[in-house]
Amino acid sequence: MWVFIIWWIGIGCEAVLLIRALATRTLAKYPYFFSYILCIFLVDLTRFFVYTRHPSDFRNVYWSTQFLTIAMAYGVMLEVLRHVLMRYQGAARLGDRLLWLSFFSVVTYITYRSVSVKNWSEGQTGFKLERDLRTVQAFVILGILLIVSYYGIELGKNLKGMLLGYGAYLGILIMELAAQTYMGPSYDATWRSIGSYLMFIPTTIWLATLWWYHPAPDAATSTAQESDYESLARRTKSMIGSILDSFRGT
């Protein structure tokens, strides 16, 4: 009974998020992010239908849709980068490379696993694969947070909420998956049920931060020319090098 209640609350929260996005027109502002929300909403509905009508097919549907939602979750990161890109081209370029590197790592890893794993078992192989893919995403979010923090970029309430919600969910989920894959079948059912509640963390944060449209603060326009970057970086490097030399040479 509890499973169904949790399920419907989750679906309800996702539906409210989508309705609010339509009502406040934030859907057009954050298309990648709301594509992800629409994806998890449809996936939850499909899973519910399969669980109640065709329980024997549930495992297959679960894993195929689970990897779809993992891939779609890149939309959250893409959305943040897209909005940063509008304002800080240099900082966003760093993030862009990080995102592509991560995507390439994921594709390589999945190819390697599909070739190397002989005996596929949902219980272990599926959880291990999900744990590893989520960890790659965690590194991308860590990278984005470091770039945002290093360059002092103000994200605004909406973008901050997207990163915070998905980041917190990822952080807890990775720890849960690590425990689950380590303990195997002895993993307690009570702990296993925690996974069902985890999705409430991002949806609650997203409901709170995306209820209204809060654009990220505008960056002051820089009057510097592109050719000035080389000069700026070269001189800064020379300055640091000389200071470090003087520290170390004495």
Add this chain to the structure above:
Amino acid sequence: MLAPVLYIAVGLALLALLFLSLLRRTPGAEGSAQALLDARHAVRTLQTGLLPSELVERIFSKQDLKYVDSCGSKQIQHLFLAERKRIALSWVRRIYRQIVCLQDFHRGHSRHFARLNPAREIALALEFAALRLECRVLSLLLILRGPYGATRIAGRTAAYASRLCDVSENALSFLTPGGTAKVARDSAHDGAAT
């Protein structure tokens, strides 16, 4: 056992960084005249206020210590050492603050450039971090060993300061818009163009 610990560490690091990002202060207006003024002020402070070799030599000179020693009062000697340590620490802290200011200026400007070089930016970030760490180490040494605890510290600091003076001049040049001097030269010396 190592694998789950590593995954848990990644999860915890992510949660910690998210929490820290919530606490992060709102940055000032980047690329603004205020940022340029702050950076200019930082270079001037380093060049004229903190780094002249006479000042450094004065702070770490043993002449004053010899004079206080000659008085023969232990109490005055203790008081003098404590005060000199405080001054030396304050000097290092001020240098640290100016370096942070210069780094903020670089970050504030470089993030706007589409042709930003990621490898170079990472290298610069690491070098700034090393420089700040060296300032911290210097502070720690001053706290633990005192301003005269080791003559090498004073020597190091004096040499460091004199070289930093040259460097700060270089730093000042990138804060000075290149075109202004040329315009001033080319003008009819009536000041109208500049």
